[in-house]
Amino acid sequence: MSAPAIAAFDLAKNFGDTHALQGLDLQVEEGQIVGCLGPNGAGKTTMIRLLLGLLVPSRGRAEIFGLDTRRQTVAAHRRLAYVPGEANLWPSLSGAETLRLLGNVHGQVDLTYQAELIERFNLDTTKRVRALSKGNRQKLILVAALMTRAELLILDEPTSGLDPLMEQAFRQCILEAKERGQSVLLSSHILSEVEALCDRIAILRSGALVEMGTMAQLRHLSALTVEATFEVDVPDVAKVPGVSMIEVQGRTLRCQVRGSIEPLLAMLAHSGVQELLSHEPSLEELFLSHYGAPLVEATHGPDEK
């Protein structure tokens, strides 16, 4: 079996007293798109910079296709392409010159695809970098990474500054990359982007991985939202196991259910339900529930007992 695209073992990084990343274990299998979510300062960029060998881990190690990121950096980098959230490029070079330089350093460029990308992202390569807007610089560095057709793409908030049209073009490129069997690690704040593209999602918080799985797995862990309208009165569901966050408005009940929904259904069956709606949590709700977890637990702790 071939080595995973990314494998991190107990990867940790301290900056003085700050524990930016605390013992991360992560695997990205070949051909997978893994999304990485987390609030600002959760350690996403630190993780990526460790994977790229730009930072030296305080503990643990990481591999790219089985190549150690510290000792076999160059070999590992031949197989990946990286897009930072903010591009620092040579201001006096034009877009075309920048692409030529970066392509030459990488050593492998699909020129037909490069031309196609320039077209798709509507990039003016004759302009000097200093004359480009933030979004256009971002497009330039995206093209520089994608044109290599590298086996692994590491993207750190790659669409910051892009307009919705370009964001769409970016999604298309990533889906195509997946079809070609390329692997992707995508760190992003745009939840819809992660939801649309990723096979698996990792949620980081305060330098630790708090959740990792497919959307279905994450949903399973989280609560289901149930909304019911009754013919007469709203019954008291507070004592039903798994039910929390109860809101009553007139004859309408809203609550969340964790685990099996059966006890709630059994109760509702005898209460004259007129309308029943249930929906799975969106990634946004998932993210917020993890992000704001201690707060929710503190407020609604008694409900869950």
Next chain:
Amino acid sequence: MARTKNSPEVDATPVTSNSPSTVIARLSARTSVRAGVGWGLVFGFYVATQALTYATTYKTAASRHILVQEFGNNAGISALVGPAIRIDTVPGFTSWKCLTVLAIMGAVWGILTSTKLTRGEEDAGRWELLLAGRVTRRSAAQQALVGMSAGALGLFVSTALIITAVGHSSKVNIGVGSALCFSLAVAGGALMFLVIGALCAQLSTSRRQAISFASAVLGVSYAIRMVADSGSGLSWLRWITPLGWIEEMRPLTSPRLWVLAPVAALVAVLGAGTILLAGRRDVGAGTLPDRSTLSSVRRLPTSPWGLAVYLSRGTLLAWGGSIVAYGLLLGSIAKSGGKMITASSSLRNDFARLGISGAEAYLSVAYLLMAVVLSFVAVGQVNAARKEESGGLLENLLVRPFSRVSWLTQRIALATAVLALGGVLAGLSTWVGAAREHADVPLSSMFDAGLNVAVPALLIFGVGVLALAVVPRMVSVVTYAVLVWFLLVEILGSVVTANHWILDLSGYHQMAAAPAVAVNWSANAVMIALAVGAAGLGVLRFNRRDVKGE
């Protein structure tokens, strides 16, 4: 109702009591006054040393007479530093040795300060925050000019204080009026180029471009003044160049304050122009059209090494040009400079016994400054490498199949080549200059002397690489500290009898005084070994640290 509710927020009292309309003036003043006072102190000390050295070296009227005979009508030297007027007196000699040199240094200070505090701040995006507030673009430029003028005032005050203090000495005897006038001349020159720099900052699209425009103005001013002072009968040309006006003030010999009129007029006109242009152009853009679009892809080097050479070509050419110019200058005055040294008969006999010509003796002393020039090149090279890292450009290479070791070794190779070439250029140009004047200086010994002065520079670079690897954010401090240490120990060591351990720690002290004595290749080998060791350790350590931004 809603209005009353919101009004406390709208009318909120300012967080600070400082009125926002002067914030740029105060920020500019703070930075430039600090630097201006510092440079003024250096200027003052330079004048003081020249005056005191002259007063103690040429005590008798006879020795001063020899000096006048030698330099009084020397058109070549006059073209370089201005005519030698009354150099048989301390004020005359001091003025001749200091005025043009300090005027140029003041001009450089002015250009660097104004481009940094106007275009530099704008490039960094800091002005944008203020311009989005209550400050208009015109007012920002106006405030910056006012603030920076305070810097020129600081330069004036500190220069004047030192010269006045030294002038009191009975040996020197420079009156308070003359001292003030001299400081005014130097600070006036700085102020003129401060405003020239500010105007160029409005015309160009980046600080770098502004510096090159303003430097070109300085270069042309100097060239015109050179022609005017070369005894070609074109001395009226002095009146069309700012550097000529400074000379025409004749501050130490026969002060003429009315010459300040054109200086003030230039400052007023260019200052007004700066403010006018600032109001007209877009923030971040220049007044002159910028070639932001390139119709064709230039055939640029596509290797990181080639790109580094390409991008630093301007700086390297400027340094190369300065080294050649300085070499030619030293070579061409070596013969007469040598006569000055061998004017003392005992020294002449000593040199004759050792088989050294006066020119060689002179060059061996003057070459300390060439070593300093090359050391500055070395410091520049290390800091450029650090800037590539802190600015995030290096990251573009390191996230690709390009190792840190390759990057740093390429940087080291580049710097070594630049320093070696600099040394060779220094030696050759000095030889050419000397040969034209038929000074007795062999090519081989000049070639060796050129390489010799590159050695301490190489040591500074090696230490710099180690600093880059271990304390990246302190690279500039460490490298400049080593340079200053080398220089201080060498200068003070020749005056005060210092412990030889301290003297041994200066690279300039270890370096043999070539071409008067043979190059000490074993001492140089030790310095090169130290440089290689430090740089090698640096490469190893650099591979084991985080890539760090600013």
